[in-house]
Amino acid sequence: MPPKSPVLPRTKAAPSxxxxxxxxxxxxxxxxxxxxxxxxxxxxxxxxIGATVIRTVSVRxxxxxxxxxxxxxxxxxxxxxxxxxxxxxxxxxxxTEAIAVAAGVEVRRDAAALERLEAKFRAFGYDNxxxxxIKQADFxxxxxILANPIGSAEGFxxxxxxxxxxxxxxxxxxxxxxxxxxxxxxxxxxxxxxEVPRRIYRVLGHGESAVAQRIEGIVASARTQSPGLAxxxxxxxxxxxxxxxxxxxVAADSEPDAKGATADELASLDAAMIDxxxxxxxxxxxADLATRVVGAASAAGVSLVVAESCTGxxxxxxLSAVPGASACFVGxxxxxxNRIKVELLGVPQSVLDEHGxxxxxxxRAMAKGGCVATGADLxxxxxGIAGPGGGTPxxxxxxxxxxxxxxxxTTYKRLKIRGDRATVQRASAQWALKLxxxxxxxxxxxxxxxxx
Amino acid sequence: MPPKSPVLPRTKAAPSxxxxxxxxxxxxxxxxxxxxxxxxxxxxxxxxIGATVIRTVSVRxxxxxxxxxxxxxxxxxxxxxxxxxxxxxxxxxxxTEAIAVAAGVEVRRDAAALERLEAKFRAFGYDNxxxxxIKQADFxxxxxILANPIGSAEGFxxxxxxxxxxxxxxxxxxxxxxxxxxxxxxxxxxxxxxEVPRRIYRVLGHGESAVAQRIEGIVASARTQSPGLAxxxxxxxxxxxxxxxxxxxVAADSEPDAKGATADELASLDAAMIDxxxxxxxxxxxADLATRVVGAASAAGVSLVVAESCTGxxxxxxLSAVPGASACFVGxxxxxxNRIKVELLGVPQSVLDEHGxxxxxxxRAMAKGGCVATGADLxxxxxGIAGPGGGTPxxxxxxxxxxxxxxxxTTYKRLKIRGDRATVQRASAQWALKLxxxxxxxxxxxxxxxxx
Numbered sequence: 022m023p024p025k026s027p028v029l030p031r032t033k034a035a036p037s038x039x040x041x042x043x044x045x046x047x048x049x050x051x052x053x054x055x056x057x058x059x060x061x062x063x064x065x066x067x068x069x070i071g072a073t074v075i076r077t078v079s080v081r082x083x084x085x086x087x088x089x090x091x092x093x094x095x096x097x098x099x100x101x102x103x104x105x106x107x108x109x110x111x112x113x114x115x116x117t118e119a120i121a122v123a124a125g126v127e128v129r130r131d132a133a134a135l136e137r138l139e140a141k142f143r144a145f146g147y148d149n150x151x152x153x154x155i156k157q158a159d160f161x162x163x164x165x166i167l168a169n170p171i172g173s174a175e176g177f178x179x180x181x182x183x184x185x186x187x188x189x190x191x192x193x194x195x196x197x198x199x200x201x202x203x204x205x206x207x208x209x210x211x212x213x214x215x216e217v218p219r220r221i222y223r224v225l226g227h228g229e230s231a232v233a234q235r236i237e238g239i240v241a242s243a244r245t246q247s248p249g250l251a252x253x254x255x256x257x258x259x260x261x262x263x264x265x266x267x268x269x270x271v272a273a274d275s276e277p278d279a280k281g282a283t284a285d286e287l288a289s290l291d292a293a294m295i296d297x298x299x300x301x302x303x304x305x306x307x308a309d310l311a312t313r314v315v316g317a318a319s320a321a322g323v324s325l326v327v328a329e330s331c332t333g334x335x336x337x338x339x340l341s342a343v344p345g346a347s348a349c350f351v352g353x354x355x356x357x358x359n360r361i362k363v364e365l366l367g368v369p370q371s372v373l374d375e376h377g378x379x380x381x382x383x384x385r386a387m388a389k390g391g392c393v394a395t396g397a398d399l400x401x402x403x404x405g406i407a408g409p410g411g412g413t414p415x416x417x418x419x420x421x422x423x424x425x426x427x428x429x430x431t432t433y434k435r436l437k438i439r440g441d442r443a444t445v446q447r448a449s450a451q452w453a454l455k456l457x458x459x460x461x462x463x464x465x466x467x468x469x470x471x472x473x
Numbered sequence: 474m475p476p477k478s479p480v481l482p483r484t485k486a487a488p489s490x491x492x493x494x495x496x497x498x499x500x501x502x503x504x505x506x507x508x509x510x511x512x513x514x515x516x517x518x519x520x521x522i523g524a525t526v527i528r529t530v531s532v533r534x535x536x537x538x539x540x541x542x543x544x545x546x547x548x549x550x551x552x553x554x555x556x557x558x559x560x561x562x563x564x565x566x567x568x569t570e571a572i573a574v575a576a577g578v579e580v581r582r583d584a585a586a587l588e589r590l591e592a593k594f595r596a597f598g599y600d601n602x603x604x605x606x607i608k609q610a611d612f613x614x615x616x617x618i619l620a621n622p623i624g625s626a627e628g629f630x631x632x633x634x635x636x637x638x639x640x641x642x643x644x645x646x647x648x649x650x651x652x653x654x655x656x657x658x659x660x661x662x663x664x665x666x667x668e669v670p671r672r673i674y675r676v677l678g679h680g681e682s683a684v685a686q687r688i689e690g691i692v693a694s695a696r697t698q699s700p701g702l703a704x705x706x707x708x709x710x711x712x713x714x715x716x717x718x719x720x721x722x723v724a725a726d727s728e729p730d731a732k733g734a735t736a737d738e739l740a741s742l743d744a745a746m747i748d749x750x751x752x753x754x755x756x757x758x759x760a761d762l763a764t765r766v767v768g769a770a771s772a773a774g775v776s777l778v779v780a781e782s783c784t785g786x787x788x789x790x791x792l793s794a795v796p797g798a799s800a801c802f803v804g805x806x807x808x809x810x811n812r813i814k815v816e817l818l819g820v821p822q823s824v825l826d827e828h829g830x831x832x833x834x835x836x837r838a839m840a841k842g843g844c845v846a847t848g849a850d851l852x853x854x855x856x857g858i859a860g861p862g863g864g865t866p867x868x869x870x871x872x873x874x875x876x877x878x879x880x881x882x883t884t885y886k887r888l889k890i891r892g893d894r895a896t897v898q899r900a901s902a903q904w905a906l907k908l909x910x911x912x913x914x915x916x917x918x919x920x921x922x923x924x925x
Binding site: 048049050051052053054055056057058060061062063064065066067068074075076077078079080081086090093229230231233234255256257258260267326327329330331332333334335336337338340341342344345346347350351352353354355356357358360361364365394395396407408409410439440441442443444446 | 500501502503504505506507508509510512513514515516517518519520526527528529530531532533534538542545561562563564565603605606623646708709710711712719778779781782783784785786787788789790792793794796797798799802803804805806807808809810812813816817846847848859860861862894895898
């Protein structure tokens with residue numbers, strides 16, 4: 022009884038213009054020593070110009086392993102490989118030689134590149150360039166050199182069969198500059214790319230399958246409305262307690278001449294989507310919940326403070342991660358210990374004694390007390406049991422009370438979050454932001470709008 | 474003039490027991506919507522048991538693309554693929570079917586798994602399991618099911634030729650539990666793996682190349698001391714402002730019978746390493762700085778509070794991320810706005826007016842005021858310019874003042890951090906923890922010890 026799923030065309034049989042592999046090179050990636058943030062950046066940049074990343078690969082600093090991946094890509098009809106790393110001066114920087122091997126050409130020293138390199142080292146204040154750096158003037162024969170004004174490693178582009186291989190340094194800021202200034206313009210020109218329309222509906226508090234069920238009918242009906250909407254692509258991004266629904270104009274692997282939904286056609290689904298996703302939906306677009314809360318509160322002149330227990334400052338950190346947060350975010354109190362709840366937030370000791378620190382009355386008193394102590398317009402309070410210890414049968418780990426007060430009216434919610442300590446802390450802060458958002462909506466100063 | 478490089482044996486020709494590919498599945502990875510943290514975790518775990526990750530691949534939610542990667546791995550003689558993601562209930566969760574295609578078997582519904590699934594949903598408080606979840610009881614024929622006690626998606630293992638394919642849910646905490654409890658033990662048993670001894674020296678405040686220079690002589694001399702130390706592998710993990718030096722008993726791609734350094738041989742380098750890495754070194758082992766600070770302060774009965782401006786709660790969040798933090802962490806004040814610095818931390822308005830919020834006198838006053846306001850033993854204060862706005866020629870973005878006070882004696886440091894807002898905020902909190910650590914060392918209640 023296999024689940025029914027669409028059978029998709031094989032990549033190999035029908036390569037379409039704009040299909041890209043990302044290849045990151047480095048033992049440190051395979052050892053788990055660092056996150057591969059270059060792949061994330063390159064994927065975002067490709068998407069923005071309408072190029073489709075169909076695979077990312079990380080390989081070790083080995084000539085044969087690097088070359089093998091590039092030959093695979095070329096033999097499958099992939100249009101471009103963006104390669105990151107292995108252009109440095111040390112003995113484990115082998116990408117140039119590996120690409121030459123894959124392309125079946127020699128490595129040659131470029132005299133003009135060597136002059137530029139030596140000039141850079143003089144500008145860096147060296148009397149003599151270290152000998153080991155000389156190899157950074159070596160390129161595969163026939164390569165087109167890509168300038169690197171902020172580092173010693175220039176990049177290059179060579180073709181392996183029909184596949185353009187772009188080789189860039191792994192240092193993130195050098196890679197980023199070379200990508201946007203040298204690589205993307207070449208891809209846009211080569212493939213006459215156009216951006217794929219994309220619409221994101223952001224939801225907090227419904228699970229992924231519940232969200233999928235809620236919009237099932239809308240999607241099915243939309244597919245009958247136009248040839249464009251018929252080919253739109255629906256996917257989900259989930260991070261407890263949030264789910265985003267992503268509609269894209271056309272599935273990335275559709276036929277090149279597939280019509281695809283326009284941005285306007287996708288936007289025409291807004292009303293139905295918002296209706297189906299209440300009360301969890303808070304926005305449309307890339308901007309996250311903290312960004313929206315900060316934006317709406319700042320625009321309305323509403324000042325915010327936090328009164329945090331089990332999150333220990335995580336909610337304040339989420340707010341202050343937004344550039345310009347100081348326009349609304351005042352600060353607050355971390356009352357991890359009950360004494361701070363009493364002394365700085367004015368929670369009555371008797372309420373703590375009677376109900377315990379994780380209780381509706383304490384959450385409400387913290388929120389109200391935070392307003393009083395600071396004079397802010399809204400205070401959001403969190404008190405709960407993040408675990409792994411501290412749970413009881415009535416209040417297991419993941420029991421969290423959240424409250425928002427303007428000093429007189431206080432709203433409240435009890436959460437039951439499943440997950441480890443980090444999940445409980447992160448999810449609590451996100452839920453608290455949603456409660457603030459709902460208060461801003463109730464005040465008429467926030468609404469579900471599309472933000473880039 | 475090709476650069477001289479060792480020509481390495483081809484992976485295909487000589488597969489060695491313990492070679493692994495990591496395969497993460499999900500359109501969100503290829504779109505740059507999320508970082509692939511699962512690969513990083515899996516790579517670390519494989520390394521810990523002595524298995525060698527030679528390639529990581531991310532592919533889209535497409536049956537043919539997932540199946541293709543697994544067939545490639547099997548045809549190259551890779552011993553195991555650890556696959557993450559695509560086991561959820563939605564229509565774009567296609568990993569089970571793709572693995573069945575790659576293995577050439579049918580997908581079958583497992584009656585016992587369906588019962589377990591329904592029981593989980595009852596335990597989660599659902600009256601009826603959503604229909605879409607039924608497919609989570611489907612497995613490739615002949616698969617060995619891997620339990621998932623904390624989520625709905627059970628994993629499974631099937632063989633494709635000689636390659637063991639382990640399929641796990643993409644939810645990080647579920648993947649982590651399944652990896653350590655179900656997958657790693659099977660690999661260790663199958664391949665008779667032995668753990669590679671490993672020693673991590675943790676340093677804050679020296680750059681990667683400075684650290685490398687400081688230990689160069691120690692490493693060179695160690696290699697002459699024994700056949701084991703001669704083959705040890707040295708690498709670095711850097712995340713501003715921290716660098717860790719990782720010594721491993723033997724390089725991952727050494728001959729299977731290479732002797733390798735023992736744990737005792739690596740530990741014999743401690744004294745020289747500590748000496749070379751002063752004053753930045755704070756510990757040996759996996760435990761991070763916050764964990765060490767919480768551990769030492771709790772054991773010594775020292776209570777800690779925070780007084781944060783530009784980090785907005787991030788330092789408190791870092792402390793409270795440690796399980797059991799409440800044994801020493803009391804809470805504190807987020808004085809994002811100057812008014813809070815005055816009202817709750819007692820910073821004199823005149824000091825703010827004269828020196829500005831980002832200044833040594835204000836940092837010192839915040840730290841001292843935090844002790845006074847809360848009665849805690851130590852208060853750590855942070856005030857700075859996280860950017861992107863707010864910088865001036867004298868105090869550019871990344872200027873951060875950090876101070877630690879016990880109410881009478883206050884230590885202070887000015888930081889100049891290069892990077893974006895998130896980097897400045899994260900690095901500031903880490904530097905602040907280091908200042909606390911140094912105070913605990915000075916008090917005689919903390920020391921550089923090896924912690925697991």
